[in-house]
Amino acid sequence: MAVRGAILILVAALSLRAVPTWYVLVWIALMAAAGLPAVLRPAQPVIGPLSRLAEVVITCLAAAAITHAAHRPAAGIGTAAIVLSYLWVPGVSAALARRRFEAPLLLAAAAVVLVAARLADPSLGATGYTGSSILWLWLSGVAAGVAVFVQQSLLSERDSPQPYAEATRLLTQLRTVARQLPGATLDPGGLAEHLLDELRAVVPATRAAVLSASGGGRLVVLAQMGADRVDWETGLDADSAIADAWASQQPQTANRSQARSAVTPGTEVSALIVPLVAGVRTVGLIALETDTPGAYPPPLVARAAQVAAPAALRLEAALLFDEVRSLATSEERQRLAREIHDGVAQELVMVGYGIDNALAALPDVDATTEELRVLRSEVTRVITELRLSLFELRSEVDRYGGLATAIADYARTVGQSAGLRVHLSLDESTARLPAATEAELLRIAQEAITNARKHAGAENLWVTCTIDPPFAEIEVSDDGHGMVDTPKEGRYGLAIMAERAERIRGRLEIRPRVPNGTTVAVVLGSAPRRGSV
Incomplete structure (x- = not known):
């Protein structure tokens, strides 16, 4: 107009x-x-x-x-x-x-x-x-x-449906490739460890790590090797060879350590940072260090870059596959939470209201009244269980809060609803684990806490989190009656925890607690030895 x-x-x-x-x-x-x-x-x-x-x-x-x-x-x-x-x-x-x-x-x-x-x-x-x-x-x-x-x-x-058709084609190819790949397949941690083995065979290194990008402009440690576990520099805004290699997409050498606690300050070392570039994108970095000054001349740097180059595309594919799987899992959990909340949970609430109305209409001396009260108590218990299940489904590791915070929040909520005294011990470094690994560790901790609430008959719950990437240890202990009296329906949860631990290449340990109770622990990587570095 x-x-x-x-x-x-x-x-x-x-x-x-x-x-x-x-x-x-x-x-x-x-x-x-x-x-x-x-x-x-x-x-x-x-x-x-x-x-x-x-x-x-x-x-x-x-x-x-x-x-x-x-x-x-x-x-x-x-x-x-x-x-x-x-x-x-x-x-x-x-x-x-x-x-x-x-x-x-x-x-x-x-x-x-x-x-x-x-x-x-x-x-x-x-x-x-x-x-x-x-x-x-x-x-x-x-x-x-x-x-x-x-x-x-x-x-x-x-x-046009062309973008969706293209997405379907690519996802189908990715699924086929994932099934055909041998060994570590599309596991970022496994690929990173294999890459470190290849590099250490051609260049000297006392300490080595593979880092990749994560949220918040920081790097996460996918794999680490060396006599001592160290705290690598993970900030991309720091004055370091790691930040320079990420920005320039070129190998960088330095005469000082790129780890925060690897050597005595002021000690001269040799550091080599090799970027992993797929196309025009930097998908990760390889950090190599040795205590011998001048250990990385230009021919050796070129050799390291040549060995690392083919791994960039493999690592990017693994990271993308991990991200797609994590997003799909998160979306499915949210969908299930919505369906339970809008379906079964609402219907149970209406059943509870109906029982309340029946109790109000019947005389207190009627024999049916006591049965209705028992039924109302059971409905209330089931509703509480559903609410906790909904909380578990919707719980995620916050991008900025960290894994330990998410586990602590869940333990407090469950402890409050079940009348458990919760004792927390949290030790989390500023570095982060990969998002998919954090999600799996959170689910394992949730399952262990839920088992303690449902089956242990405990009064106290101890939750210990030690996170020093790529190492992590989550331990959940209770003072209940132990595994001997655990109901059979709880065994399925233990199998799920074992599967989750295996997926992230961790170790699940279930052992009695002295003097009574059960301890469930999941360990990722080898323990740090800070005293020796």
Whole structure:
């Protein structure tokens, strides 16, 4: 509407300047009236096309009439071009209304009217009317064609299933490749350890680690090797060879350690940082160090880069596969939580309300009343269990809070609902584990805490978290009656914990607690020996 109005006003002003008479305003008003239904109902199958046809016919008649009224050849040439400049509007309007075959019909109708007017009034031949008609018919056709092309492009981009088909094809290929790969398959930790083994076979290294990107602009340690476990630099904004190698995508050497606690400050060492570049993206870094100064000359640096180059694409594929799997798992857990909350949980609440109404209607001395109270207590217990299950399904490791915080929050919530005294011991470094590993450790801890609440009959719950990437140890202990009296239905949870630990290449340990109770621990990597570094 705004475009039509602006063009009509412009046509009216220029026409009045060429032919200053009220006769011009009459034709402009007729053009506006003809186009009004097309503006109000552009996609209507009858009103829209008829209105646009009327616009075309009246525009052509107006061009002929106003040109004839000019009486001067020079004025006639300008007036015909001015009025016919509106001719492209109906064609473009038809294209935008997704009626691409209407625009050629409108131009054909315009040509018929213009030719008929020229034959009916021979005097128009001396005004340049014919040239203006041909020019604006051609320009209107071009404008309509461009509008049809743009409209079809937008529709194809919005409605085409091609992106989904491509995504399906790629995911299918990824699944096939994951099944065919030997050994560590698409496990980032396994690939990182294998890469360290390959590099240490060609270059000297006392300490080595593979780091990859994570949230918050920091790096995570995927694998680490050496006599002592060290705390590597994981910040990309620090003044370090690690940050330089990530930014430049070129190997970097340094004469100081890239680990925060590897050697005595001021001691000169040799450090080599090799970036893992897949295409144009830096997907990880390999940090190598030895206590011998000058241990990485340029030929050895080039050899290390040559060995590391093929691993970049493999590591990126493993990280992407891990991320897709984590996202899919998280989405499924959220979906299950919504379905349980909106389905079974709501229905149980309504059952509880029904029992409450029945209890209010029955006398207290009725024998049925006691049975209803027992039933109401059981419904309340099941609702509580469902709420805890929903909390467990929706619990995630916060991007900034960390794994220990997530486990502690879950332990406090469960302990409060079950009347357990919860004792927490948290030791988490600033470095982070890979997101998928943190998610698996959280689920193992949740299952261990849930088992203690349901089956142990305990009064106290001890949760210990020691996280020093790539090492992690989560320990959950209770003072209940131990594994001997554990109900059989709890055994399935133990199998799930073992599967989760195996997936992240960890070790699950279940042992009695002295003097009573059970301890469940999951250990990832080997314990740090900070005292020796």
